[in-house]
């Protein structure tokens with residue numbers, strides 16, 4: 365099986381490169397910028413792509429990929445910062461600060477190149493750079509330029525190294541996918557035979573080999589990733605897998621029951637721990653978002669630990685880690701903690717469990733597809749992402765049972781109407797947020813003074829960035845009317861029209 369290694373220099377588009385490669389049915393592995401040449405070699409790449417990044421190659425302390433990666437003997441494509449690194453390493457010249465370009469720009473090809481086969485002489489590309497290659501390395505030539513004379517692409521005479529100053533992975537670049545296709549198929553010789561059906565068979569075999577006769581424990585949340593991971597491992601080792609469903613009392617309407625029924629249908633062995641008293645008790649009076657997250661994270665670990673101690677000999681911890689989690693947590697230089705995430709990742713040392721993460725190579729939509737093939741029901745596979753801390757971070761201010769019930773009722777209406785309008789499946793994530801703000805309203809002849817509810821719907825590829833969804837006004841109208849009429853405790857509905865960045869998807 366072909367594999368393309370993508371070395372991540374911190375660009376927000378790195379995942380998109382990985383996606384494009386996968387779409388051409390070629391396996392890709394994203395590795396952080398400081399990866400060793402040995403690790404890249406182990407991945408047996410057919411080619412390497414060095415991504416863009418925010419640094420400037422001439423600055424001290426700038427991201428510097430191991431030079432030896434260029435000597436592996438496989439083709440290398442540098443994108444944006446990656447191209448500048450190639451130029452610097454191989455003897456070209458990169459200048460900073462002159463003519464920065466952001467946005468779509470026409471470029472013109474120069475001479476012939478395998479990358480630009482069947483592509484017009486001139487086409488538009490997305491540029492986003494401050495630095496540029498002023499002089500290509502010896503035995504290289506420019507293969508495209510902008511009208512300002514900036515080198516837009518270069519190629520080595522031996523046809524092994526390529527640089528693109530623009531981003532072929534984004535939709536704004538015309539023929540971008542074709543350019544990548546030429547690199548992957550014509551230059552690297554990939555075959556495009558990566559397939560999810562084979563993936564399941566191979567993965568099941570690997571899990572059996574690794575786990576042997578050992579026992580596996582898994583924290584199920586009702587979410588897509590943990591559920592699919594559990595279904596996969598169940599297929600591999602059957603009853604050696606024991607699942608724990610910690611009900612923190614912060615699930616949506618009827619969710620705990622539905623999820624448990626689905627798990628039963630899959631034949632999973634699930635221990636249901638109703639810990640809602642404990643969680644809600646500890647959360648009483650807490651309003652600070654980070655405190656909520658910390659309390660829930662710690663309690664979750666405590667409950668999970670206690671319950672798994674009852675199981676007996678357990679050797680493995682199964683986690684539904686997926687690819688974006690791996691990339692996001694592994695490759696950025698000193699990024700700020702925006703929110704502390706509640707995941708089973710922080711289990712205490714004394715549990716001494718070995719980690720099993722069979723989905724860590726897959727993107728969300730691939731996980732969904734695997735889930736479907738394994739028979740995981742649609743209501744789990746197609747549901748919108750739901751955060752570990754649940755409704756606690758959507759019930760702003762103090763968390764009480766009453767306020768949670770109000771939020772649950774409103775959220776159920778919103779979902780029902782999105783499903784009815786045929787919109788639910790095309791939205792990445794949608795939910796309601798209850799605000800600790802009271803406003804005056806009028807109902808019948810009376811004055812009301814109740815809390816405000818915000819509707820949130822976003823579209824995204826990976827939750828790292830997101831755009832607010834333009835929901836039809838008619839649908840919003842029905843949702844608003846129904847919520848104000850049917851849900852006591854809300855007399856005003858507002859819509860969140862903020863993308864990420866600058867906002868985050870969840871409000872806390």
Ligand code: XMP
Nearest residue numbers: 704705706749750751752753827868869870
């Ligand atoms: P934000 O709010 O950071 O969320 O834009 C990005 C995505 O992550 C989800 N999210 C979480 N998922 N544990 C999770 O498993 C968490 O603590 C958590 N917080 C946010 C969020 O719903 C969105 O899909």
